[in-house]
Amino acid sequence: MLVELIDEALSKAYTSGCQNILALRGDPPLDGSDSTGDFKYAKDLICYIRKKYGDHFNIGVAAYPEGLEDESPELTLKYLKQKCDAGADFIITQMFYDTDNFIKWCHLVRKIGISIPIIPGIMPISTYAAFIRRAKWSQIAIPPHFLEALEPIKEDDYLVRQKGTELVSEMCQKLIDSKVVSHLHFYTMNLERATIMILENLNLIEPVKDHEIIGGVDLPWRKSLHPSRSKESIRPIFWQNRKYSYISRTSTWDEFPNGRWGDSRSPAFGDIDLFAADLLRQSPKRAFDLWGCPQSFKDLSNLVVSYLKNDLKSLPWSDGPIGEDTAIIVDKLISLNQRGFLTMNSQPSLNCVKSNDKVYGWGPKNGYVFQKQYLEFFCHRDIFPKLLESIEKFNEKGGESCSFLTYYAADKNGELTTNTKEDDINAVTWGVFPGEEILQPTIVEKTSFFAWKDEVYRLLAEWGSVYDSHITSDETLKKSQVKEFTRTLNEFADQFILCNIVNNNFVDDDLVLFSLFDDIQSSEF
Incomplete structure (x- = not known):
């Protein structure tokens, strides 16, 4: 400073x-x-x-x-x-x-x-x-x-x-x-x-009690430390007029588990470490060794495909290797990337999978977990209208089968396109366990989507500038390459829109979302 x-x-x-x-x-x-x-x-x-x-x-x-x-x-x-x-x-x-x-x-x-x-x-x-x-x-x-x-x-x-x-x-x-x-x-x-x-x-504090005394009254619940929970739009009708009871009954949502798509009003929101000034987390040499210096949109696509095939163990926006839970849809994800839709994150649909399942299970034992299919990706702005048309056609004919797709899409500048309401909070993962309320640790909603959008575009900008200092120290990295790489990432950020789609029918086949792209392909690919 x-x-x-x-x-x-x-x-x-x-x-x-x-x-x-x-x-x-x-x-x-x-x-x-x-x-x-x-x-x-x-x-x-x-x-x-x-x-x-x-x-x-x-x-x-x-x-x-x-x-x-x-x-x-x-x-x-x-x-x-x-x-x-x-x-x-x-x-x-x-x-x-x-x-x-x-x-x-x-x-x-x-x-x-x-x-x-x-x-x-x-x-x-x-x-x-x-x-x-x-x-x-x-x-x-x-x-x-x-x-x-x-x-x-x-x-x-x-x-x-x-x-x-x-x-x-x-x-x-x-x-x-x-x-x-x-x-x-x-x-x-x-x-x-x-x-x-x-x-x-360590016996440094007394065990936190499960109840609290307010105004001389011994209440049968523990008051939440996060009073902003009263603003949540999800609320069981039984507690509509009993704020403190409702807040305490849902307080464990904060930290179970701490997924990226947690409630943006919770301190657990954003599994990334927000104290970091730099999001990329890699030195110039390490970034170059991992991801090279892509010269085109096609090169970016090939990078994601290598990651999906487990040839790469990380990407600028993915700290670890691809998860086992992606195996059943990985071929479809690879196909999407090869046709110009760069996938960022996804999950398959699950209907009543045991909570101790080695791949898909989570939470306490003897329970069952569920998921809606989720797909997040970058889409070229020129073909985005065709994708919207495909979604709308599906929703028009999907009423009888109870299938309905919701989506968020935003460009670098924050221009939003969605078919959701302002305060919608969509639970896309939930679990049912003995003696427990239903837990819904993973949601999709506008506030957290915009925070993630800002992070992704900032990652692209940081990646685009990180090689400048590395040119003279590595003979394999030429100034012309770095210039083209930076131009490619800048154009990508300008021309591609971040999108996500949720299929709200969790018993649907995982092919449903991928079928939306059958007749769509980016001209860049």
Whole structure:
């Protein structure tokens, strides 16, 4: 940041009464561009704050118990010492799961003369996918016993959170017993439940009660921490005039499971980590090694086809490999991509599949799960009217069979086309379990669709700019290639519309949605 912006931020913090500042350099831009800020290192920022405000602020600094990719452990410690000597008051560490390594690192920190408090960064485990992804992003070691415990149950979010709570609680107890720290800092990611479960296990808080006393009345439910739930349009009629009861009865929807298409008003919305400045998550070299430098729309299509065939393990908009649940429709997805519809995400229809099914099951045992067929893709704007016509024809004749298709479509600028109502919330996945209310963890609705639309187009823009700094370092990547690649992605973003379609008849064959495209093909392909 420029010093003018830093002065403004510090002044506002001072005026508001804020006394704690975490002073970070921040990651350099992924596109390799030079920083235009006035401070090169965090220690320079710390010195500046001390010079301007004396001891008014408590200043925290970041530390990396497992080191950094481009630095030796000795150099990382040296830089930490410089930050502390510049005037830091406390240290907050990066997340970790290797407790023994952390304790050894703390002893090394003390050995070089750092005496300020060390606060360990604790990341609770809510889902297996998020656990693995964050560990990879942060390049931290995962102890074998974590993987041994979580791998067999990775498809069951409910069990993963329970076992993850046990593992992280044991880790925290070991830290407390070691006496190397006196604080715990939890990265909650705005999800309360996993952290509360750990604190309960450590006996640091009383178990959260299942009821609450309001106005002297002992109510038989726990008040939600998210009062915006009262705005939801889905509401059982029995609780139409009993807001608090309804809110509490549906409160677990927030975190079960944390899918991308959760309710946008929930803190669990958006399984992506929204704190990240860069969405692409890959260095220029890694992006080039993974996806090359597509020169045309056809090249983009071939990239997605390679992913669907499992030859590629990720895409700019897909962090992991294609799931097993896609196997029964993968041939149809490949065909769509070859004809000019770049698929982003999909799910087949399910009618009463056992919840312990190895591929499609989720949630508590002895239950049944259901899905509506869902298809998300990019469509060229020139053939989009033909697709709409195909959908409308289907809906006109589908009334007798109770089949009805709903869709959302939006371009880069946010121009929306849909046959849904403004506040429609469409449950496309749900489960029925013994002794439980029906759970509907996956929905499609306008607010979350627009958030996802913004993210996808931003991903394309970041991918289009990331190679500029990589041209001179790799002889196989020419300036002309990068120019054509950037032009291709820019034209793609301008000419293609993000669409999704839901078949609301979950007993329909999975061929139904794909049949819409039988007579449509992009001229670009």
